[in-house]
Amino acid sequence: MGDGSRRISGLATLQDAGPEQIAFVANLSYLKSLNNTRAGAVLLHPEHASECPVDHLELDNPYLGYAHLSRLFDPFLARPTGGIHPTAVVAEDARLGVGVEIGPQAVVESGVELGDEVVIGPGCVVGVNSRIGARSRLHPNVTVCHGVTIGERAILHSNCVIGGDGFGFAHDGKRWHKIAQLGGVVLGDDVEVGSCSSIDRGALDDTIIGNDVKIDSQVQIAHNVHIGDHSALAGCVGIAGSTRVGSNCMLGGGVGLAGHLTICDGVQVTGMSLVTNSIHEPGVYSSGTGAMQNAQWRKNAVRFKQLDDIARRLAKLEKRNQEG
Template identity: 75%
Template sequence: MTHAPTLTLADIARRLDIDFQGDGDTLIRGLATLKEAGPDQIAFLANRAYLKDLAETRAAAVLLHPEHGKNCPVPQLPIDNPYLGYAQLSQMFDPLEASKQTGVHPTAVVGDNVTLGEGVEIQAHAVIDAGVVLGDRVVIGAGSVVGADSILGDDTRLHANVTVYHGVVIGKRAILHSGCVIGADGFGFAHDGARWHKIAQLGGVVLGDDVEVGSCSSIDRGALGDTLIGNDVKIDSQVQIAHNVRIGDHSALAGCVGIAGSTKVGKHCMLGGGVGLSGHLTIADGVQVTGMSLVTNSIHEPGVYSSGTGAMNNTQWRKNAVRFKQLDEIAKRLTRLEKSSRDSA
């Protein structure tokens, strides 16, 4: 069983590099919402919609913006960005961090010429193939597989049942969740008119530092060059990234995004859930595509882009669908009317 650490209020303020109000020796054993927190837990207020819960909170302390401090009935940790502070605070109470161990489990299989950094943990039934390099404090979860000649940077964690194929390079502090597959073959086939012929995928995958990949997501290896994922890219669960895609630093992809081969996504982009990008496109830096949109042409300017229609009453949708089929004929009629109007003028 994993247990989160116990910290004092003063410890937490010091780690966040902020001031605090209250008894610094108060013991804090976890986090909770304003409504549910008890006297040994910290709560946070990052959304004004929850101001109504502040007056009644029983938390040991609250992380909040200084402007809300006068309404706080308990000790407080004032901070300009409470949500960022909450993110940092959550790391302090992560039970996975508290339960880290070192060493190789007896049931794990480690191949020849493997390099293990200091403080590496390889859990039960994991397989590390020949020539792999694991940096310091890397954690390989139970049942995970790391293919030959792959390189994992310091402080990277593979949760249980992650598959990393051969020749994959993963940077520092990456997190790969259960079921994700890094470096499988891209979807490459040639057709001779009767059947498909497989194209060997000879490239690799390179993940930058601080990348996170959600459960059951796939990042395919390149056909010739590498598939490249930049630094601090966050990839949600059930995302498909095809061969030779490039994603710029600090971009984020929500669940069920699909990116076809050789598309380039810029830095600081955000793709909402269910977004699809066709192949061989270029998406500029700073582009946000809203959920369930299909992008079939390159986007060269930053901004927010959308496609598709939102849900509506089925009766109204059926009427609109009929009208959509009539648009071409309506456009032709309008053109004829405009021409007739010009001719008679």
């Protein structure tokens, strides 16, 4: 509603936006700032339109509208200019699509296939026989190891490693012996991997990350893990080997999954939880205790050790009452 010819040049918060910027209201706690905003326009839900003193766009999901709009102002997402920097090293047999851009000091090894408009940032390495789908982008210093397949429109942030060796060793009673990791990694379409995250290659079969999976920074995904479509992993999640996570799952920050588990579709695990058993029913799961004053925590820690004895005594009392 308002002036359809108004020119917008950027995005900002309700508090800081100026006349040539657009803001949004996705959280009711920010409604108090709406009356005083100087924004040129605001994205908001229709139920709040009457409270808006400036031009506005009414959307059932303003936050989703903001997400789409934000991409118009991101210079990194602009169409690549194409071309190979003189300092890049590209194998003669690498196959490059139309409009591929390869930055300074990047290395593209033998047998690599890059789809149309792929961007390989400065200092990246793309290993032997890897494939990267159209319009995918690698930020500076990403390492894609040998035999990795990445789908279309993927975004890999700086210093992530895709396809490093999984943690595989055999012990002879005295020392460890390395197990060669012979599988690869397959990333689906529209996957995003945060900075300094690692996705290990499989020991025999591939590690598989489904379509539209979003992985935050400093996440560790071990060998032979499978993650279903549309799942999201927040920072510092760790998933041990051969665990399968379903589709549309969300793992909060610091969540740990033990190895060889199955997590069904539609599971949410809250932050800092440790999952040691498979989950077969969708829903929200948590573990651990919330922070409290140390004195109270120490008392509770003592009680934790007493729980087994208390349970046994309670069972005896219940049995006695039933018999009496």
